[in-house]
Amino acid sequence: MPAVKSAPPEPAPRRHQTRQRARILEWLRGTDSHPTALLTHEALVRELPNLSLGTVYRNLEVLVSEGLIDEVPSAGGGVRYDGNPKPHHHFICEGCGAIDDLHLQAPAELARKLRRARGRSARRIRIDFYGLCETCELHASTAETAS
Amino acid sequence: MPAVKSAPPEPAPRRHQTRQRARILEWLRGTDSHPTALLTHEALVRELPNLSLGTVYRNLEVLVSEGLIDEVPSAGGGVRYDGNPKPHHHFICEGCGAIDDLHLQAPAELARKLRRARGRSARRIRIDFYGLCETCELHASTAETAS
């Protein structure tokens, strides 16, 4: 039997690995949209026919608390989820609401400015760029000339 | 875009000035919290006893579309409102959820980075700093030493 296993260095709360949770995480990682809980459920209910919406909500919450996914507050108030927990930023189209990942780094200048203004340091900086995506910009200009 | 400004494209849709809308705007400007629609209603229903929640929602929406106030997507999904429509940024406490205004300017570098990464320009940049406010930082450290 196992020899001396003095101290399990894992204070991580023992969680069961379940099919539902695993698939939710996997699917989130495989999409680059930023779905709501409802969209996540709709996408998975086909292969897990009795996946319940409550289960989706509960597991998204668990995954967020484990730092495996990210919660992104979105315009209009709904919560969306992001399968990529590494810090990154977003371009949000004001026309169609699409959210695009932007893998750029926040300038160190920002942290300095915060410290100067408030004497606080930030554990995380989130930058949202608002504008029109290519498609919506085209629509807007054609609508303009049409009026 | 035509150079001749033949017709005023947006004659600023004539809006009635109503007591309810005026008070909602005035109250929002006078507070530095970032209240939800519900909180706004609760604060004003005392002096306007038959102000309805629906009216608050409708007027907040109107004020946002007029650019007089700002909609702030907040963690947890609720929409909050900000009486200061001038671009500014926020420090959000991860402990208590408080939202503090930060009147600092986004570095021009950010717009350049966006253009380089996506070829898009942003009509607006929103920066959220996440961390612990002074109070919550104290609580956290005392809790830590107590364990």
Next chain:
DNA sequence: AATCAAATCAGGAATAATTCCTGAAAGGGG
């Protein structure tokens, strides 16, 4: 493999947040 306790599940009811609808009342121009 059989057993057991804890975690998780599905499903639905309950709650919260927001929008929509209706008829009544108030603003504003003439």
Next chain:
DNA sequence: CCCCTTTCAGGAATTATTCCTGATTTGATT
């Protein structure tokens, strides 16, 4: 003042999210 439009209150309807319950699954242990 009169007419037309906008806004109003109130409540019903819709949507988003959380909570509850008893059944099922998981991982560990025999």
